[in-house]
Amino acid sequence: METPPLCEYRYHDGFEVTEQMLNDFKEQGYIIIRNLLDQEELQKVIKTVDGSDAITKHAYNHGIDEKGRKFDRVLWSHPGHDVTGMVARSEKVAGTCEKLLGGEVYHYHSKLMMKPAKNGGTKPWHQDYGYWYFNGCLYPDMMTVFIPIDPCKKENGCLQILVGSHKCGRVEHKPDGREINADMKRVNDIKKICPLIYVEMDPGDAVLFHSNILHASDGNMSDTRRWAFLCVYNRATNNPTIEHHHPRYTPLYKVPNSAIKECTNYTDMTGKDIMSPKSLDNTISNINFVLAKTTSLTLKIHIISSKQIVLRNLIPSRDKSRQNGYQDKATADSFRLV
Ligand SMILES: O=C(O)CCC(=O)C(=O)O
Ligand SMILES: [Fe+2]
Numbered sequence: 001m002e003t004p005p006l007c008e009y010r011y012h013d014g015f016e017v018t019e020q021m022l023n024d025f026k027e028q029g030y031i032i033i034r035n036l037l038d039q040e041e042l043q044k045v046i047k048t049v050d051g052s053d054a055i056t057k058h059a060y061n062h063g064i065d066e067k068g069r070k071f072d073r074v075l076w077s078h079p080g081h082d083v084t085g086m087v088a089r090s091e092k093v094a095g096t097c098e099k100l101l102g103g104e105v106y107h108y109h110s111k112l113m114m115k116p117a118k119n120g121g122t123k124p125w126h127q128d129y130g131y132w133y134f135n136g137c138l139y140p141d142m143m144t145v146f147i148p149i150d151p152c153k154k155e156n157g158c159l160q161i162l163v164g165s166h167k168c169g170r171v172e173h174k175p176d177g178r179e180i181n182a183d184m185k186r187v188n189d190i191k192k193i194c195p196l197i198y199v200e201m202d203p204g205d206a207v208l209f210h211s212n213i214l215h216a217s218d219g220n221m222s223d224t225r226r227w228a229f230l231c232v233y234n235r236a237t238n239n240p241t242i243e244h245h246h247p248r249y250t251p252l253y254k255v256p257n258s259a260i261k262e263c264t265n266y267t268d269m270t271g272k273d274i275m276s277p278k279s280l281d282n283t284i285s286n287i288n289f290v291l292a293k294t295t296s297l298t299l300k301i302h303i304i305s306s307k308q309i310v311l312r313n314l315i316p317s318r319d320k321s322r323q324n325g326y327q328d329k330a331t332a333d334s335f336r337l338v
Helices: 019-028 039-050 083-089 091-101 128-135 184-191 258-262 287-293 329-335
Strands: 008-010 030-034 060-064 070-076 105-115 123-126 142-148 159-162 173-175 180-182 196-199 206-210 215-217 226-235 299-305 308-314
Touching: 019 030, 019 091, 039 083, 039 226, 039 258, 083 091, 083 105, 083 226, 083 258, 091 105, 091 142, 091 206, 091 226, 123 128, 123 180, 128 142, 128 180, 159 184, 159 206, 180 184
Parallel strands: 008 030
Antiparallel strands: 030 206, 060 070, 070 105, 105 226, 123 215, 142 206, 142 226, 159 196, 159 215, 173 180, 299 308
């Protein structure tokens, strides 16, 4: 299968979402916008995420891969009023997503994905909607804007995408022994028809992708860490039916792009509602975090309410009739947590 040309564009003064961009997003499931943030904006974002511990003090291990490598993240519900919040509220980020999704969006969450150098973990194949479906989001009218903080290249585990795979619909997600991710048999079949691309980007570039696109990233054994800032949006018309750990419809106060440069708040994270993975009985970050903390395949997961969990048996089954290998009521419940 030939690698298709990238659906890539460059940000410039007077940037507009074109018919071609809409068509690429619809048909291929993603677009890349080079230089979405200019140098000045990017430096402000870097100062906010890396100039103090205001954000990184909330980091937790998002998963340990089969080679023991780790991947940390910080996740927050609302944009807040610091520089990262201005980016998430900006016309060029949020407004572009509104055009691509065809209507008003709200901020579903943002996150800093911190893949360390030398020992950075993988993110296995998944669709974001593979998780968000279980949060009561009835439509896959959701998307992510992935903005590298560091160069994201093949060597340090950049994002990989199966082009056009969003058209395959929601793929089953199930525990792979470590985490809950897409059914690899299905992914391998999809790989035969949807070309795999490595989305190599420089800091300030962005890839905007549909919630049903299959994506993954490799481990990082290189000397360069791979951090990225991701903003996630949901259509206002897709208010989740379930109260869960990400926000239901909350109007997004958008700002002009100039607000990014005008913002001088690098440290006050008030209003972001940053997740604390330490409080299992309040907002648990996600099931992959829980899985990462356990050493055994025998897990106990119980959801007492949308805000309280304990572990219930998720036992690998030897029973051939349960080909998934897991008892699945708990699996379905646990998806709500991602
Ligand atoms: O940062 C990455 O490599 C992938 C992150 C991702 O896909 C996610 O958090 O859903
Ligand atoms: Fe993802």
